[in-house]
Amino acid sequence: MIKPILTEQKSNCNMLVFGMKGFGKTSLVRGIIHELDRVIMLDTLQYEYTEENDGKIVTTYEDLVRELTAAEKDKGHFRLVARIPKDTRWFGLLEGMEKTTFVVEEMDTYADLYNLPDAIRDFYAYGRHRQNNLIAVTRNAQEIHPKIRKGTDVIISLYQDEPNVLDYLRKINRPVTDQLSKLKKGEWRILKGKRYLEEFLSAQLGKKVVIDIQTTDGLEELRQQENNDDN
Ligand SMILES: Nc1ncnc2c1ncn2[C@@H]1O[C@H](COP(=O)(O)OP(=O)(O)OP(=O)(O)O)[C@@H](O)[C@H]1O
Numbered sequence: 001m002i003k004p005i006l007t008e009q010k011s012n013c014n015m016l017v018f019g020m021k022g023f024g025k026t027s028l029v030r031g032i033i034h035e036l037d038r039v040i041m042l043d044t045l046q047y048e049y050t051e052e053n054d055g056k057i058v059t060t061y062e063d064l065v066r067e068l069t070a071a072e073k074d075k076g077h078f079r080l081v082a083r084i085p086k087d088t089r090w091f092g093l094l095e096g097m098e099k100t101t102f103v104v105e106e107m108d109t110y111a112d113l114y115n116l117p118d119a120i121r122d123f124y125a126y127g128r129h130r131q132n133n134l135i136a137v138t139r140n141a142q143e144i145h146p147k148i149r150k151g152t153d154v155i156i157s158l159y160q161d162e163p164n165v166l167d168y169l170r171k172i173n174r175p176v177t178d179q180l181s182k183l184k185k186g187e188w189r190i191l192k193g194k195r196y197l198e199e200f201l202s203a204q205l206g207k208k209v210v211i212d213i214q215t216t217d218g219l220e221e222l223r224q225q226e227n228n229d230d231n
């Protein structure tokens with residue numbers, strides 16, 4: 001069912017997606033990467049990504065490397081869901097791959113305020129020339145290391161009502177943070193980097209994207225418009 005449109009990525013784009021349990025983080029990410037080729041989804045704990053919707057499932061690091069090696073020898077296309085619990089060897093791929101999008105669910109289990117692995121730090125500090133993207137997802141916004149936050153182009157949040165998280169997010173964008181406790185499931189707001197996200201989606205959809213409706217359904221509408229344009 002997956003028909004990736006091959007998009008030549010011109011620049012890299014790092015994103016952070018925050019939100020409380022069950023408010024639509026994974027659905028949003030799925031919407032953002034829908035057409036993207038060369039994606040690795042690290043689904044460490046919850047097994048949220050599926051073969052039908054997202055990509056081929058691999059369950060060990062060795063299988064992941066085998067699939068990537070085979071893909072690179074062939075046409076270089078892949079969408080892989082890595083269900084490899086708490087295996088940190090994938091950090092090496094941040095250096096080893098290029099023009100690849102990494103989705104990392106539960107980013108705080110790999111990197112938090114007290115523990116920032118060198119490979120992740122280097123990725124955010126120096127990784128741009130490999131044109132990789134990293135979309136990090138977490139429920140615990142305030143536990144993400146400042147170096148990750150600073151190296152991130154796009155910060156999106158879904159519903160939040162915890163006072164300490166809201167205090168933290170206000171430092172990034174106060175007016176937008178004040179809207180977060182009123183959001184419904186599937187609604188999201190961009191705290192930083194709207195233009196980057198629009199460029200990222202424009203490259204995938206092959207047309208100029210302007211984000212106005214900030215819901216997962218809104219992303220779907222953008223795609224429908226494109227289909228109508230084609231017909
Ligand atoms: N726009 C929407 N409208 C209604 N329901 C939605 C919307 N977006 C997502 N959902 C539903 O909400 C539920 C949770 O969504 P999702 O798994 O994306 O949340 P999550 O934030 O990733 O959760 P978790 O913290 O457990 O990983 C799913 O059943 C999903 O189908």
Ligand SMILES: [Mg+2]
Nearest residue numbers: 025026027048
């Ligand atoms: Mg999720």
